[in-house]
Amino acid sequence: MRCNVEITELTEEAMVSVENLNVILGKKQIVHNVSFKVKKGEIIGMFGISGAGKTTIIRVLTCQIEKKNWTGNVLVTGLTPSKKTNYSKILSNIGYVPQLELLNLYFELNPMVNVEVFTSTYGMDKKAAKATAEKLFNILDIPKDTWKKRVKKMSGGEKKRLSMAIGLIHNPKVLFLDEPTTGVDASKRYDILSYLKKLNQQLNTTMFIITHDLEAALICDKTAILREGKLLEFDIPQSLINSLPSKGLVARISIESLNQKIINMIQKYPSIKKVLRVGNETIEVLMDDFEENLSKFMKFLFDNEFKVISMSRDIANFRRYFQIRIQEEEEKELGQNQIELMSDGGSQY
């Protein structure tokens, strides 16, 4: 695993610091030895397929899991998350935008009354709260004519942005967001991401986003990849991509009647490092010394009379990196299982 730990990190303020976090729920270990640090002003994206343990980690950080269920050194804005001791202090330091807006919005009330309800729990001055709300609503392009209308009449995207404004109303040091783009249509997803970036830049709010949406990496300073409760990577997305063979240069090749046998042959070609099937007749290959080996590899395909329909070159994005990294882990596990199966079989004789 590559970990981008710089000397400066030791001196800069860590908003979230997690060392050797283990979480057990029921009888199952959900999170295994996870460590990472989030510096002031950073946007961190935590990615992982369903069941990886993302929400569990956010629940530890936001005091929603009892201390008896986890071990490790965890600090959120310098405080150990605990409902018994630091709950109200941590809650005033953090904002939380849940996956479903109805969990932090009252749909029958208008946005301004929602702000009043929420800020009264923090004992915030009414006038100051209103001024902050107006500022946030403007940054988030929440149309002025909706400010005094019931939330249920707002569009999906407006509700999502209002939910973010509510999460930020008390000017928290860290904003935790659970799946901010889920349920938002494709064209609006980019809008939500650019609003988050804008908020981060204008307010210098540290953000911790958990998501399935690999496009979210576009706005992240660092990305964490979680699989089955284990942190596989935690680094700058571009550094992860650069760690691929030939810094992530990819040849996308369509071959008529592509099948597993052809893929297996390609996989055995010496310079080929990875083969991903990305369509019925399309693969993407990564190789060492791309510029030198691409033409040799294409010659190999023609010599073997594979019917190449098209070939284009590209550079891997974070989505590709994620797929490659997860596939690598699955192959490792498969190899491990096969070894175990073989040794089990051996012991019978």
Ligand SMILES: Nc1ncnc2c1ncn2[C@@H]1O[C@H](COP(=O)(O)OP(=O)(O)OP(=O)(O)O)[C@@H](O)[C@H]1O
């Ligand atoms: N209270 C609990 N008791 C027992 N197991 C739990 C509990 N909460 C979660 N789990 C299990 O922990 C694992 C991780 O769950 P978690 O919700 O953290 O995953 P996730 O990465 O957020 O998934 P998703 O992307 O689907 O939201 C799952 O296998 C889940 O069944």
Ligand SMILES: [Mg+2]
């Ligand atoms: Mg989840």
